[in-house]
Amino acid sequence: MTEPKRDQVHEGALGERLNWLRAAVLGANDGIVSTAGLVVGVAGATDTRSALLTAGLAGLLAGSVSMAAGEYVSVSTQRDSERAALAHERRELRERPQAELEELAELLRRRGLSREVAHEAAVQLTERDALRAHARVELGIDPDALTNPWHAAWASFLAFTAGALLPLLAMVLPPADTRLAVTVVSVLAALALTGWSSARLGAAAPGRAILRTTAGGALAMGVTYAAGSALDVAGV
Template sequence: MSRLTHSEVHMVHRIGWLRAAVLGANDGLVSTASLVVGVATAGSDHKAILIAGLAGLVAGAMSMAAGEYVSVSSQSDAEQADLARERAELADDPAGELDELTEIYVARGLDNSLARQVATQLTARDALAAHARDELGISETVETNPVQAALVSALTFAAGAVVPIAVAFFTPAEQANLVVAGTTLLGLAVLGALGASAGGAGVARGAARVVFWGAIAMAATAAIGALFGVST
């Protein structure tokens, strides 16, 4: 492949949707499984366990979507405000902004003359883009998208939540807590490994950290279920 047609794909290109996807699936699996385990440990019947799981799926997916949308929208608003301020500064004091961009490149290791040349050429091409990227740290690669983050979070939460609900559906109520906990830990290990692999991190470490926190969450809800159980 020639250098003219070669296109590199780096992990940072995935960060916008990867973070929301991993968070959503992990939260859906852990929170719903913990809810099911807690209700099952309390001695609830099969119907109550499934209703609790389905309620957790719907509420959690909506909560994740709303939370991601608000959070990412706030970040996007901040970015747009910074861009508007930078646009006004470029209009009011273009020479000063050129000096500022030059100083940024000097601080990164270029000598003064080369830094000035680079700043001048980038300013001539697209001054706002140059300042957004090199002064503010805002680029198209990491630009926030509230709707995308909300949809990805809701869908991946639901996908993660389906696992413990499906397991509980096919498992007798008296065994649901142990079976759901075991399959959830396995699912978390797979999810952690996939997330780490997609992000370019260590697979074993990624799996271990989500399994650990998932086990803690389910142990806590199981303890509550046992403490306030309706039957023995």
């Protein structure tokens, strides 16, 4: 009973890695769709390479910084909540240690251990590191692996930027008469890949995920291209 939560810790670490991978895939997907919609919309109004590059770069920078800032704020709030929960648990362990020991034993019993084994495990875990035991069993928090807002912000920034670069380069590098087709095909292929990746990470069938991502990207490009074309026709 010296390491009763080893499997849980390993599962938690795996879940954390999968969450980061999923966030990276979704961030790249957002970068692809938003930047593709922007540059295709501008392409509906003008075929000037400088205008397309300016619009694409502006969208890339605005989107990546916005994603990073939003992720930083969100994860900072989560980290503050985790720290507050740990501080509360530390105070309870100091003020009512016996009640906390009984609570830990009851939690272990609910997970399938007999009453006697659960009590013995709770005693051993408390003697080793009471706060760590309660954090993992009661709160589901690893005190040594609190969420890091800077890591989350950089991950979102890089994922969005990587995704946004594809439609931007596809739009500005090819000749004027092929750039729109190249962009549409490249974007749909990349979205199909992100849909497949997200489905695989979630152990789901990839067909629907691919359909959702490609349909959403196609709709975004179609709407913005129609809007850009309408503005061009109107002489705006």
